[in-house]
Amino acid sequence: MHPEKFKQVAALSSAERHAYFVRKVADTQEVWGLHHDGWATAQLEGKVALPFWPEAAFAQACASDDWEHFQPRAIALDDFLNKWLPGMAENHQLAFVFPVPQGSASVAAPGDLLADLQQEAEQYE
Template identity: 40%
Template sequence: MALDAEQVKEVVRLPAQQRYEYFVEHVAQAGEVWGLYRNGWALAKRDDGTLVFALWPEREFALLCAEFEWEGYAPQAFGLDELLDGLLPQLQEDGLVPGIFRTPGSKGTMPTPGLLKVDLQDEVRRRRN
């Protein structure tokens, strides 16, 4: 479902923790997650140098960040199962963290891969009940 400009503005203005909750709810509901891709996935760095794999709940939010160092990157979706069973374990193994819902003005939230996996699995279970 495409969001209109007002909906995008409203969500982008939320504090990082509320955007994280929005991310978990929407990814669990839609069954997909968005990243930015161009010859590889968009990565950022935390202040301590840890690499961050940027993720968004919907295409429109990823598109907002396809500028500056990510100029020329395009939003690309992949499935929730791929995130839970493939990407998050790989991030854990490689020492990277997920970067949840960056905006042009905020680095978003950077939970451990394990915490994000538990939060998403809990939300999926909650929706099934």
């Protein structure tokens, strides 16, 4: 990824990054997480949140501190929609959408993120 593109996208507001995430994931058909003996998690609002990114480079940029040994790993969008998000909803977990090293991220209920992605996917059919 070109460094200038990385900088511009990372500088977007959390709401703009959420929208970018939805568009990019619908286009590439994959979601990125961080993995090392399990998937990276964070604690938000007293709940477990799983961070997700639209591209490997953004996930890699967050592989520091608590996640320093983690590596980007792709998740097929079909699995994300049909397994991950429903499972997260059952477990009362949250989606930590597109965090960046210096900034906030949007926090979404799995059902809300699923609806956003399904709505975007309809535009590709």
